[in-house]
Amino acid sequence: MHLNPYGADAVNLAADLANHRPAVPAELADRCRAAGLVLESAATADDLRHLLATLDAWEAVVDAADDHDRAARLNRMLAAATAYPRLTDHAGDWHLHYRDAGQPLGAILTALITVGTALHLAGRGIHRLRRCAVPECTDIFADTSRTGRQRYCTPRCANRDAVRRHRSRT
Numbered sequence: 001m002h003l004n005p006y007g008a009d010a011v012n013l014a015a016d017l018a019n020h021r022p023a024v025p026a027e028l029a030d031r032c033r034a035a036g037l038v039l040e041s042a043a044t045a046d047d048l049r050h051l052l053a054t055l056d057a058w059e060a061v062v063d064a065a066d067d068h069d070r071a072a073r074l075n076r077m078l079a080a081a082t083a084y085p086r087l088t089d090h091a092g093d094w095h096l097h098y099r100d101a102g103q104p105l106g107a108i109l110t111a112l113i114t115v116g117t118a119l120h121l122a123g124r125g126i127h128r129l130r131r132c133a134v135p136e137c138t139d140i141f142a143d144t145s146r147t148g149r150q151r152y153c154t155p156r157c158a159n160r161d162a163v164r165r166h167r168s169r170t
Contacts (some may be wrong), residue, residue, distance in 0.1 A: 009036065010116020011129065011142040017109075018055045018062075019139045019153075022048060032105070037112075038091040043105050050106025054081075058113055062140050067126045074118055081110040124148065134161050 013035045022028040025043035028051065032039060057077055064070035082098045089095075099111035120142055121129060128143035132153040139153040152158035 008116075008120060008142060008144050010112045011120040012144075013037075014055070014058055014113040014117060015140045015142055017051065018059055021052065021055065024048070028105070032109070039105060040090070040108075041105065047104055047106035047109075050104070051109050054106070054110040054113060058117065059140070061117065062129055062131065070121070070126060070129075074114065074121070077110075077114040078118055081107070081114045083111075132157050 013032075016035075017028075017031065022031060025045055025048050028048050029039060029043035032043070054077075057073070061070055061073045061077070064073055083100045085096045085098050086101075087094055088097050088101070097111075098115040099108060103111070117129065124143070125148050128148055128150075130141065130143065131137075132139045132141065133151040134153075134157045137153060137157050139157075141150065141153040143150040152161065
């Protein structure tokens with residue numbers, strides 16, 4: 001059952017795009033398709049510029065000093081990027097969009113990322129979006145763990161940190 005296209009998938013896409021920013025429109029389109037997005041038009045240089053600006057603002061949400069600052073930053077993004085929810089069946093099944101119809105890919109991604117992040121933080125916890133705890137790693141991840149205590153972006157980083165802690169004790 002597919003309940004929320006704006007939740008974990010959207011925030012994980014945002015983290016992936018922020019951690020490894022696309023360099024050209026074709027790469028952006030390929031990565032969106034790989035994430036399951038149905039593209040209504042070709043990606044353009046304007047779409048890429050729009051996305052990169054969105055990712056800069058989104059990283060400020062990730063790095064916010066506290067929960068209230070995080071919410072305020074995300075609320076500003078939501079106000080600028082979203083519209084009232086509407087039902088659509090453009091991809092073959094009915095689902096909600098939080099954007100106006102006919103938007104370019106950059107605007108679509110901005111709405112998807114902001115609404116997805118808001119739903120993720122409201123549903124799972126305002127603290128569940130952060131950077132990896134390994135000092136050399138700056139990757140962002142959405143904590144989708146059952147307990148809400150994920151500290152590392154990947155098992156590789158978790159293992160690297162565990163080995164470092166073990167070696168420091170011996």
